[in-house]
Amino acid sequence: MGSSGGPLYIGFDLSTQQLKGLVVSSDLKVVNVAKFDFDSDSKGFDVEKGVLTNEAEREVFAPVAMWLQALDAVLADLKQQGLDFSLVRGISGAGQQHGSVYWNGSAERILSSLDKEKTLEDQLQLALSHPHSPNWQDASTQKECDEFDAFLGSEEELAKVTGKIYWAPDTEISAKVAPFDISDVCGMNLWDIPTNQWNERLLKLCAGEVGPEELKKKLGDVPHDGGHHLGKISNYFVERYSFHLDCIITPSTGDNPATILALPLRPLDAMVSLGTSTTFLMSTPQYKPDPSTHFFNHPTTPGLYMFMLCYKNGGLAREKVRDAINQKSETKDQSNPWSNFDRVLLETAQVGQKTDSDPMKMGLFFPRPEIVPNLRAGEWHFNYTPSHGEGLTETDEGWNHPWDDARAIVESQFLSLRLRSKELVHSPSEGIPPQPRRIYLVGGGSRNAAIAKVAGEVLGGIEGVYKLDVGENACALGAAYKAVWALERSPGQTFEDLIGQRWKEEEFVEKIADGYQPAVFEKYGQAVHGFEQMEKQILKSEADRR
Known part of the structure; x- marks a missing residue:
């Protein structure tokens, strides 16, 4: 260039x-x-x-x-x-x-x-x-x-x-x-x-x-x-x-x-950064802080805030499961270390349920101490049966490690995002449950089509899941746009106005997965309840240990 x-x-x-x-x-x-x-x-x-x-x-x-x-x-x-x-x-x-x-x-x-x-x-x-x-x-x-x-x-x-x-x-x-x-x-x-x-x-x-x-x-x-x-x-x-x-x-x-x-985000658009950490970002005019979410003043626009969910255990946790699967796999694609992980992920049924009567498999995978929830490094596995009310059991029964972990690690990260953003999203149209309008993926993991598919299954996104074609360049690009706006704005011109006029969506955005699927979204809605109970149970157990 x-x-x-x-x-x-x-x-x-x-x-x-x-x-x-x-x-x-x-x-x-x-x-x-x-x-x-x-x-x-x-x-x-x-x-x-x-x-x-x-x-x-x-x-x-x-x-x-x-x-x-x-x-x-x-x-x-x-x-x-x-x-x-x-x-x-x-x-x-x-x-x-x-x-x-x-x-x-x-x-x-x-x-x-x-x-x-x-x-x-x-x-x-x-x-x-x-x-x-x-x-x-x-x-x-x-x-x-x-x-x-x-x-x-x-x-x-x-x-x-x-x-x-x-x-x-x-x-x-x-x-x-x-x-x-x-x-x-x-x-x-x-x-x-x-x-x-x-x-x-x-x-x-x-x-x-x-x-x-x-x-x-x-x-x-x-x-x-x-x-x-x-x-x-x-x-x-x-x-x-x-x-x-x-x-x-x-x-x-x-x-x-x-x-x-x-990305000049519109209301209800969500950005998920799949880097070393996993983060969930939205722009909002409302200041609704919570101990699990992080609010900022918007970096360019007075009157707007941005909120963020940030997890230490993002890419590192996924890579740990990927490496375990590669060690036990007979074949390896040297050009793509994720090929076995992706194949296993897509072959595994949603929440590990081969039939609706099977318990849902869910867990937490923390190679490092986590912020949300505030937990030590560790790994926990649970079976959850929604029809049983409190049908939640910490167990490895029925788990086939590390194969079941591929879907469980990705689902756990997106279930946590859905749980903690549920009060900050609303229905995009009548009869549609609250969810983001679009899911935009950035960072290294945004290139992974299998992970993108699960993002749409869990988080929804009435218009689908999209990748910014700058991939892991998002931070540097946002900083460069900020410099353009700072030097070329007219008096009172907002960042969204200036960048929105010059930004060409078709050059930057590619749809890579479906978003909202009613039956699947509802199933993961049930899983969210179990996921929340699981976190509370782990936190209580850890507190009792101290």
């Missing part, structure tokens, strides 16, 4: 396993893509799936210097591809949740005096107060989370105020430390979403002896306009890569807010 002659915009996506840089033109055409895989491309960092782990303390973290190495490498790759950096008018980004970067007091001095002959990795490590960044899979702060719940009285009260989320990143390639983005700031339990300001009581709890005013000074003010201009690009990048002096840096947001920007 080569550069176009008009203005260009870069969207960066710092995910768990790679850094990606994606370049678009004003008409939203993708011009260049470069990526840096942390496991295979980094030098000097012994990471696995992009992270380091300390199982004893339930810590999962990443070296910030590795990300700096990646940024220089991605820009060098784009330069090699022939990108004319002088045409880049604006830059934005998307960062993984939890990816906090801790700068020290000398950060702005070092950022403003970078030497173009040296790498970012060599120079910026001195500006960090901590060499590592906590990853979203980290589970070491449960005690602190419990303290926040207790301080306001309950999980529900905390959710009303903060949307019930966690820490989040915001770094820019300007010559100074940037303020939080209006959506990304909702990723910490200090931001009061209904009033759009720091919550004084929670600041006091978190600040301790330092005091809330000092903490507020470190956190800074949060501009409410998601498209405001932070300033011009650092001279380092002008001199090293020939960016134009007037290239504008706009706020980076979280990975999930960026994903929702990759």
Whole structure:
């Protein structure tokens, strides 16, 4: 791919396993893509799936210097591809949740005096107060989370105020430390979403002896306009890569807010991201927080919110079952490690019922401690007979592992999404049960037709299941669109207006599976009741063990 002659915009996506840089033109055409895989491309960092782990303390973290190495490498790759950096008018980004970067007091001095002959990795490590960044899979702060719940009285009260989320990143390639983005700031339990300001009581709890005013000074003010201009690009990048002096840096947001920007969602559209984690995203004008859902201010549009369901055990859990099936399979397709998993998934009856009189098979598959529900790592298997009311039994009876696990793992993830979004969807037309209008799949798993089929069976989707053809580029694309909007909007023009006018659905969207099927949807409605009982039973059992 080569550069176009008009203005260009870069969207960066710092995910768990790679850094990606994606370049678009004003008409939203993708011009260049470069990526840096942390496991295979980094030098000097012994990471696995992009992270380091300390199982004893339930810590999962990443070296910030590795990300700096990646940024220089991605820009060098784009330069090699022939990108004319002088045409880049604006830059934005998307960062993984939890990816906090801790700068020290000398950060702005070092950022403003970078030497173009040296790498970012060599120079910026001195500006960090901590060499590592906590990853979203980290589970070491449960005690602190419990303290926040207790301080306001309950999980529900905390959710009303903060949307019930966690820490989040915001770094820019300007010559100074940037303020939080209006959506990304909702990723910490200090931001009061209904009033759009720091919550004084929670600041006091978190600040301790330092005091809330000092903490507020470190956190800074949060501009409410998601498209405001932070300033011009650092001279380092002008001199090293020939960016134009007037290239504008706009706020980076979280990975999930960026994903929702990759597609101008209409009401009742749902986006399911099937990456390392599984997430469910919708845009809504209503603020209806719940301890299981995460609410954000919309990254671009005042008056809108986005809600998210986020699960640590997404792709990793599916891959564990896939690998177990491959180990026991006589044949393997070297070009497609998912072929056996997909075949077994489609050959297995819905909820494992060969006949209607058979019990439904369902379970939870958590290689890592989970957020929703809040559980330790583990695996649980249940049989459920809806006609028996409380006909739920924890058992392996009738299960053929790992074969039955293929459908059970995929169904468990979509059943949880359906359970927790049921109060946030409504009927698309008279006589149709509440469900999304369309299901859009993004992320690595969006290429899997078998998983897409189960998504439609469980979640419905009156118009079907669709894949964004950018696949795993969604975060970077959303960030690039955000930069286009920030630089080219007319006064008062919303993101949805500008991007909606330029976005061509037929170029980006492909229908890949049927959605709503009345009898199947009803069967999974019964399964949802059993799934909810199963989670409650497991949580009670775990509480009794402690």
